[in-house]
Amino acid sequence: MYLLEYRDRAMPLAGGGAPFSIPDNVYLIGTMNTADRSIALMDQALRRRFAFIRLQPDYGVLRQYLEAHELPAGELIGVLQEINRRIGDPDRELGCSFFLQDGAGLAQVWQGEVEPYLEEVFYDQPEAMAASRWEALAKGPLAVWVGCASRGSGGGAALPVGPPAPGRNRGPATAPVLQSPTTNRLPLAASSHPL
Incomplete structure (x- = not known):
């Protein structure tokens, strides 16, 4: 941790040899899923050495x-926005990458990946869960997907086959980015494109 903050210094390693330092052109970038409640809070001594950029679903x-x-x-997108409004917690919002899977049918993705996630989020809200199930959505706001030419299995249009969008995001994430200790500025620009 010492060398993260003091890049102009070097320290000897336990195994001997030349002192070790972190070069100025090396940046440490990490991601953290803030919805995961099984992890401990990040230690403040480590946290203060990083800048945090919250990444939310990018519907555009x-x-x-x-x-x-x-x-x-x-x-x-309307369904996702409504579900995220019902969730009401930015750390637990449903991300867009569920729908950036090559060739999978929307019904298959919704029932196999989205519904299990929402069952945890809406465990004490049976009405919200019932309204978020594929069976209900396929008869309502997502009926247009059922009517599309189906390339996927399980009903509903297949999601595109082709190169996936870069940096897929299943849910909210916070990415700690190492700041330059001398300028206290981020070494790289934050992306407005969190998928």
């Missing part, structure tokens, strides 16, 4: 991805 990127593959985006 999802819209662009789906529309580029001629799939209806508005309805799915």
